[in-house]
Amino acid sequence: MSAILLVRQPGLHTTVQDLGRTGAQRLGIPVSGALDSTALRVANVVVGNPPATAGLEMVGLGPTLEVETGSARVALAGAAATLIVETGDGARREVGGLQSVRIVAGDRIRIGAVSRAAVAYLAIEGGFDVPLFLGSRSTYARGVFGGFEGRSLRPGDRLRLIEAAADPRPEQQLLGVEFPPAQRVRVILGPQDDYFTAEAIATFLSRPYTVSREADRMGLRLEGEPLAHAKGYNIVSDGIAPGAIQVPGSGQPIVLLADRQTTGGYPKIATVISADLPALGRVLPGMTLHFEAISIQQAEKLRRAEEAWLQSLSSRLTPVRAEGLDLERLLDANLISGVVDAIRPSDM
Amino acid sequence: MDSTPVSARFLAAGDTALVVEFGDTVDRSISNRVLALAAAVEALSIPGVVELVPTFRSLMLHYDPVRVTHDDLLAAVSPLLSGLAAVHQKTRLWTLPVCYGGELGPDLAEVADRTGHSEPAVIDLHTAETYHVYALGFLPGYPYMGDGPEVLSLPRRETPRVKVPMGSVCIALRMAGIYSLESPGGWHLLGRTPVRLFDTRRQDAVLLAPGDKVRFAPIDRDVFDRLMAEADAGVLALAPTGQSL
Numbered sequence: 001m002s003a004i005l006l007v008r009q010p011g012l013h014t015t016v017q018d019l020g021r022t023g024a025q026r027l028g029i030p031v032s033g034a035l036d037s038t039a040l041r042v043a044n045v046v047v048g049n050p051p052a053t054a055g056l057e058m059v060g061l062g063p064t065l066e067v068e069t070g071s072a073r074v075a076l077a078g079a080a081a082t083l084i085v086e087t088g089d090g091a092r093r094e095v096g097g098l099q100s101v102r103i104v105a106g107d108r109i110r111i112g113a114v115s116r117a118a119v120a121y122l123a124i125e126g127g128f129d130v131p132l133f134l135g136s137r138s139t140y141a142r143g144v145f146g147g148f149e150g151r152s153l154r155p156g157d158r159l160r161l162i163e164a165a166a167d168p169r170p171e172q173q174l175l176g177v178e179f180p181p182a183q184r185v186r187v188i189l190g191p192q193d194d195y196f197t198a199e200a201i202a203t204f205l206s207r208p209y210t211v212s213r214e215a216d217r218m219g220l221r222l223e224g225e226p227l228a229h230a231k232g233y234n235i236v237s238d239g240i241a242p243g244a245i246q247v248p249g250s251g252q253p254i255v256l257l258a259d260r261q262t263t264g265g266y267p268k269i270a271t272v273i274s275a276d277l278p279a280l281g282r283v284l285p286g287m288t289l290h291f292e293a294i295s296i297q298q299a300e301k302l303r304r305a306e307e308a309w310l311q312s313l314s315s316r317l318t319p320v321r322a323e324g325l326d327l328e329r330l331l332d333a334n335l336i337s338g339v340v341d342a343i344r345p346s347d348m
Numbered sequence: 349m350d351s352t353p354v355s356a357r358f359l360a361a362g363d364t365a366l367v368v369e370f371g372d373t374v375d376r377s378i379s380n381r382v383l384a385l386a387a388a389v390e391a392l393s394i395p396g397v398v399e400l401v402p403t404f405r406s407l408m409l410h411y412d413p414v415r416v417t418h419d420d421l422l423a424a425v426s427p428l429l430s431g432l433a434a435v436h437q438k439t440r441l442w443t444l445p446v447c448y449g450g451e452l453g454p455d456l457a458e459v460a461d462r463t464g465h466s467e468p469a470v471i472d473l474h475t476a477e478t479y480h481v482y483a484l485g486f487l488p489g490y491p492y493m494g495d496g497p498e499v500l501s502l503p504r505r506e507t508p509r510v511k512v513p514m515g516s517v518c519i520a521l522r523m524a525g526i527y528s529l530e531s532p533g534g535w536h537l538l539g540r541t542p543v544r545l546f547d548t549r550r551q552d553a554v555l556l557a558p559g560d561k562v563r564f565a566p567i568d569r570d571v572f573d574r575l576m577a578e579a580d581a582g583v584l585a586l587a588p589t590g591q592s593l
Binding site: 188237261 | 359360361362363364365367369372373374386398399400401402403404405406407408410413414417418419483484485486487488489490492528529546548553554557558
């Protein structure tokens with residue numbers, strides 16, 4: 001029998017996401033998947049999963065989950081989010097991000113505010129047992145398919161895990177990995193940069209653009225100096241790449257993210273490079289972006305470096321030493337230098 | 349398909365997609381080239397190419413830049429352009445039942461009025477065509493089909509509806525569409541089909557594919573209601589009625 005997590009509080013918009021549903025865009029099916037694919041992949045590394053394993057994406061406020069049967073191993077990734085574990089006997093401890101923790105029947109985990117970035121992720125050893133639809137477990141809430149019943153979590157939902165139990169073993173952590181929201185965003189101009197005046201392109205690459213309140217999994221509506229079209233703003237619909245920046249008649253750019261439509265009819269001035277997309281998935285309304293154009297060759301180099309870094313992470317995992325107290329992290333932050341000997345006398 | 353030399357533009361859509369653009373208009377011969385190139389690229393199985401998205405006038409190749417570079421992809425795809433005319437494609441022909449007018453087709457009367465036809469004449473004009481599926485997009489399984497009769501060509505509604513029911517059969521300019529899910533929308537609604545273009549209960553969740561042909565057959569309300577009940581129960585049987593070129 002598989003382990004089950006009972007949803008006590010669902011959080012604001014908590015969905016099952018993996019790295020997306022590719023292969024059906026020709027049928028009009030959006031890719032979806034984690035907005036911040038890097039954070040999901042890193043969280044998976046910490047619990048020992050393959051990188052594409054489906055986890056929970058949390059927006060604004062995380063959920064409270066209770067282990068109903070079995071046991072599980074979880075890890076959190078994302079800016080400033082913390083995990084509180086409450087055991088059946090009433091004990092309560094805080095576990096930092098990027099640190100695995102084993103929870104058993106009766107335990108509750110609570111993830112509070114996801115505040116300094118748009119999203120955070122909870123990875124589960126083995127992953128969630130939700131059906132694959134067209135090769136993916138990602139939720140596409142607009143279409144009511146994928147993930148857990150095609151929607152965000154609700155109180156009382158029972159999330160079945162693929163593994164029945166998480167065996168006790170030393171817990172692991174990753175140090176020195178952060179998930180800052182994007183500020184400088186690198187792009188490749190086009191595919192329809194010829195639909196804009198030279199002045200509009202210069203403006204786009206030199207002026208700040210602020211993320212408006214209309215920001216969701218589909219895209220980010222930006223506000224800034226309007227961009228003038230050179231030959232109208234209706235094109236015959238064509239494909240939309242991840243990170244495409246389309247400019248409708250208002251002249252205000254829209255960056256298209258995970259839940260973007262597969263085709264669209266507005267000219268696209270530029271496309272965010274794939275290495276910068278995860279950080280763009282983290283930005284919140286009110287944050288400011290600066291765009292910078294680079295070549296495809298540079299973008300490919302950056303993406304390969306990013307991929308090599310992600311591949312190296314499993315070899316950088318270190319054991320968690322003290323139950324409930326992350327000494328190494330505190331030392332890293334240089335917060336407790338005066339009391340180290342008293343707390344950890346033997347193994348210095 | 350004609351065999352004149354094919355000219356195309358290659359456009360980068362970031363570092364994960366390449367656009368091969370054959371034109372900037374809605375044109376069936378352009379669409380045929382797009383579909384022929386999609387078939388040719390697929391046959392080549394280029395490592396790192398993740399998926400292909402044919403649209404009206406271009407093919408988008410989505411790829412993994414860790415496995416293949418933009419330059420390598422250009423080199424692999426360019427030679428395919430000269431042989432496109434030889435590609436012969438099989439297509440599927442679907443006949444979809446539609447109940448026209450009334451509450452299921454609330455814009456039939458207005459379309460008739462604005463184009464100077466009677467309602468039955470509009471239905472005749474709409475059902476006389478064999479439509480070509482240029483592309484799917486906007487919603488999962490939503491087909492952009494053409495070309496409808498010039499005499500029924502109207503721009504999109506000035507004020508889009510907030511909710512258009514699933515199955516609504518619609519037109520705008522010379523395009524025809526079918527709402528595959530309930531959605532906001534600005535096209536003119538002529539009727540409704542009980543056939544579900546998108547149904548996650550089916551093995552093939554999406555009914556139509558780019559390049560398919562579609563015809564519409566009028567049905568009355570009783571038949572519509574019966575077929576709708578079958579569709580709700582997931583037992584409405586569907587098969588393409590034949591092949592057509």
